[in-house]
Amino acid sequence: xxxxxxxxxxxxxxxxxxxxxxxxxxxxxxxxxxxxxxxxxxxxxxxxxxxxxxxxxxxxxxxxxxxxxxxxxxxxxxxxxxxxxxxxxxxxxxxxxxxxxxxxxxxxxxxxxxxxxxxxxxxxxxxxxxxxxxxxxxxxxxxxxxxxxxxxxxxxxxxxxxxxxxxxxxxxxxxxxxxxxxxxxxxxxxxxxxxxxxxxxxxxxxxxxxxxxxxxxxxxxxxxxxxxxxxxxxxxxxxxxxxxxxxxxxxxxxxxxxx
Numbered sequence: 001x002x003x004x005x006x007x008x009x010x011x012x013x014x015x016x017x018x019x020x021x022x023x024x025x026x027x028x029x030x031x032x033x034x035x036x037x038x039x040x041x042x043x044x045x046x047x048x049x050x051x052x053x054x055x056x057x058x059x060x061x062x063x064x065x066x067x068x069x070x071x072x073x074x075x076x077x078x079x080x081x082x083x084x085x086x087x088x089x090x091x092x093x094x095x096x097x098x099x100x101x102x103x104x105x106x107x108x109x110x111x112x113x114x115x116x117x118x119x120x121x122x123x124x125x126x127x128x129x130x131x132x133x134x135x136x137x138x139x140x141x142x143x144x145x146x147x148x149x150x151x152x153x154x155x156x157x158x159x160x161x162x163x164x165x166x167x168x169x170x171x172x173x174x175x176x177x178x179x180x181x182x183x184x185x186x187x188x189x190x191x192x193x194x195x196x197x198x199x200x201x202x203x204x205x206x207x208x209x210x211x212x213x214x215x216x217x218x219x220x221x222x223x224x225x226x227x228x229x230x231x232x233x234x235x236x237x238x239x240x241x242x243x244x245x246x247x248x249x250x251x252x253x254x255x256x257x258x259x
Contacts, residue, residue, distance in 0.1 A: 035084035042078040047071045058086035065093045069165055070157035100161040102132040109156055114203035116155055117148055127207040127218040128152050128169060135163035142170050142209045172211050181240050182210040188233040195230060206230055213241040220248045
């Protein structure tokens with residue numbers, strides 16, 4: 001009886017040895033199997049419950065939907081970082097929920113960005129423009145630094161209804177001279193009696209962009225006189241090469257709208 005058991009055990013052991021190389025070879029011949037498992041595991045989050053991943057020759061195809069554009073980007077990054085992934089075909093759709101027309105979405109995003117970074121002392125030095133077409137948002141203009149740019153992109157990417165984000169924001173160059181001009185321009189403009197009212201609402205300042213010694217003024221002022229005064233004050237800053245005055249006059253805009 002003991003001899004028979006030993007024979008059976010040896011037979012099973014020999015069978016295992018025979019199967020093991022074949023199984024190992026199969027795994028090596030189809031590495032997509034392991035990559036598929038790794039990608040699937042990386043997407044095991046609530047926000048990716050409607051996301052499906054398929055791997056073919058190292059290329060991950062993502063299909064399904066997510067609630068916002070930030071989740072679409074996050075899914076893309078998670079898939080890219082898996083071993084064996086050579087590319088990601090991101091076909092995820094952003095579920096808009098209730099449809100928002102482009103004009104309304106643009107207005108909401110402009111309002112949000114106006115107050116982004118309030119309290120950090122850089123709001124007046126950011127002039128970021130927003131345009132929307134078919135839910136695709138393009139951000140352009142200037143940001144004081146990389147943190148301000150990243151903050152704007154994150155805010156828009158997480159906003160419901162945004163289907164895609166195109167980044168055309170320029171980050172102002174790091175320059176001690178530009179910083180000096182920026183501070184002097186700020187003091188010259190906001191220190192003037194008729195213009196200091198624009199410091200009351202932190203989201204609607206006269207925006208001062210400085211790049212390579214050139215000053216650009218942006219935003220909305222109440223009167224043409226305020227626009228002209230801001231221009232004169234900026235031109236008085238020592239070391240500034242040129243002043244471009246892009247300030248808009250609110251009353252002029254209102255009159256134009258009535259025509």
